Amino acid sequence: MSRFFIVLGIIYLIGAFYGFQAFRTLVKNPYLQIVYGIVFIAVLANVYLQFSHFDRSHGMTHKMGFAVGLFLAFMALGFSAGIFMLIEDVVRVFTWIFGKAFQSGEAASSGLPSRRRFMSQIAIGVAAVPFLSLLYGMYKGKYDYQVLKHTLEFDDLPDAFDGYTITQISDIHSGSFDDKEKVAYAVDLINKQESDVILFTGDLVNNVASEMHTWKDTFSKLNAKDGVYSVLGNHDYGDYADWPSEEAKKANLDELKQIQKDMGFNLLLNESRFLEKEGQRLALVGVENWGEGGFKKAGDLEKAIENIDKNDFKILMSHDPSHWQYQVVDHPYHYHLTLSGHTHGMQFGVEIPGWLKWSPVKYRYKYWAGVYEKAGQFINVNRGLGFIGYPGRVGIWPEVTVIKLKKKSKEIV
Structure with a gap:
């Protein structure tokens, strides 16, 4: 596997991880959370499997094309949601630092603020647009x-x-x-x-x-x-x-x-x-x-x-x-x-x-x-x-x- 595909896989997993932060804030069922992780990993494993059997003398097969399409769709889902989560994390960290520096007592000793549900709702809603669009592009x-x-x-x-x-x-x-x-x-x-x-x-x-x-x-x-x-x-x-x-x-x-x-x-x-x-x-x-x-x-x-x-x-x-x-x-x-x-x-x-x-x-x-x-x-x-x-x-x-x-x-x- 070339270094390019390894780096791309790492980037994909980072996006999937940050997207998961929005998903688990909205979906508390642990089994559905596990399904989320399994699906993202399965999509990545499938595209790696297809490219590991890639024969340049025949070119891209339909199975490989489908694997690439799913990979791009799920990458878009993870990253689109993950961007909102990353922005929220930056806000949470600065809020915590501000509290440590300028507040006293119980407020200063508390940990990071919890994630806000509405931000996760926005993240998933926005991420659904490129995700569904890419799936639609493949289907029709x-x-x-x-x-x-x-x-x-x-x-x-x-x-x-x-x-x-x-x-x-x-x-x-x-x-x-x-x-x-x-x-x-x-x-x-x-x-x-x-x-x-x-x-x-x-x-x-x-x-x-x-x-x-x-x-x-x-x-x-x-x-x-x-x-x-x-x-x-x-x-x-x-x-x-x-x-x-x-x-x-x-x-x-x-x-x-x-x-x-x-x-x-x-x-x-x-x-x-x-x-x-x-x-x-x-x-x-x-x-x-x-x-x-x-x-x-x-x-x-x-x-x-x-x-x-x-x-x-x-x-x-x-x-x-x-x-x-x-x-x-x-x-x-x-x-x-x-x-x-x-x-x-x-x-x-x-x-x-x-x-x-x-x-x-x-x-x-x-x-x-x-x-x-x-x-x-x-x-x-x-x-x-x-x-x-x-x-x-x-x-x-x-x-x-x-x-x-x-x-x-x-x-x-």
């Missing part, structure tokens, strides 16, 4: 698909493409799926948008190509008038699995590429295609993964644009939004629209349209969910269709994006 949130629609206007959009629609999906992470009916519903939902083209921006699997064997027929049903196009994400290269040889790793990537071809996906590997309509065209550019912060940099934008003209209207597919930030937005070519994914919105956050959009991932990625504009260029960061790690979603729901391209009308002066 991970398949609570949302269709988000955007209309983007451009001065130089070819007239023939005025009203052209794009459905973007990203981050399928097929190895995490556990409900064929729900995934089939997602594919049907995508097709019902009846967009002109479907663009998939990477991470078909978690670790290995074989994850798609179960889902190949399902995703083969994706269809659009102008086809389905895709690029690779950081998880698609097999970098997070153990391979007996480089040949085996290459064979895995070759299989993944073949699977996409068999499903009818047009995989763009640092290359471009033209979408043509009424004698006019859009340049569709697809780069391999390019990401800051230690992620794979296989993307070659210069190679991808070799056969397009600087003045073409360009749609760029690039899995990691940091690519847009560091290489695309200041490129000599003007990339009208970039489509990315990768962040998942961390699968956790709070979004109230027009009021609030927050997730911890914003402290890692400047552009992490939704549409952004800079220098007359747009990027849409899709929140992802699937999930990985924590087997759920809370507040940041799985996303199907529909983007309508519009010709900006010229104002008559």
Whole structure:
């Protein structure tokens, strides 16, 4: 067991201990108190057991995902309640010190003030929110698909493409799926948008190509008038699995590429295609993964644009939004629209349209969910269709994006 997991376990137990202070203040039955302790220890033991049998060549199993989800939920419960108990302990200690210093007689000789029941009630009530939310995210949130629609206007959009629609999906992470009916519903939902083209921006699997064997027929049903196009994400290269040889790793990537071809996906590997309509065209550019912060940099934008003209209207597919930030937005070519994914919105956050959009991932990625504009260029960061790690979603729901391209009308002066 790595030092990281040992430290994480210690932190978990500290949270469980402090949370227990609130629980035992409210629940006096000793048997229920014992059950509390047993459940917390069992959740920790289960996640350790799952990771002790972790095979990187196969990736995270559904049992492991469930163990991680429960671990996070119970950690949130313990820590959320524990914070209130810690604050109360600080107050109790200062009250006791004050009594020792400035009071006399029986008041000065008394021990620490007892815990207040109402503070424990608040602690448990507040802690129940993240705990139940994380459980809900595992049970329902991970398949609570949302269709988000955007209309983007451009001065130089070819007239023939005025009203052209794009459905973007990203981050399928097929190895995490556990409900064929729900995934089939997602594919049907995508097709019902009846967009002109479907663009998939990477991470078909978690670790290995074989994850798609179960889902190949399902995703083969994706269809659009102008086809389905895709690029690779950081998880698609097999970098997070153990391979007996480089040949085996290459064979895995070759299989993944073949699977996409068999499903009818047009995989763009640092290359471009033209979408043509009424004698006019859009340049569709697809780069391999390019990401800051230690992620794979296989993307070659210069190679991808070799056969397009600087003045073409360009749609760029690039899995990691940091690519847009560091290489695309200041490129000599003007990339009208970039489509990315990768962040998942961390699968956790709070979004109230027009009021609030927050997730911890914003402290890692400047552009992490939704549409952004800079220098007359747009990027849409899709929140992802699937999930990985924590087997759920809370507040940041799985996303199907529909983007309508519009010709900006010229104002008559």
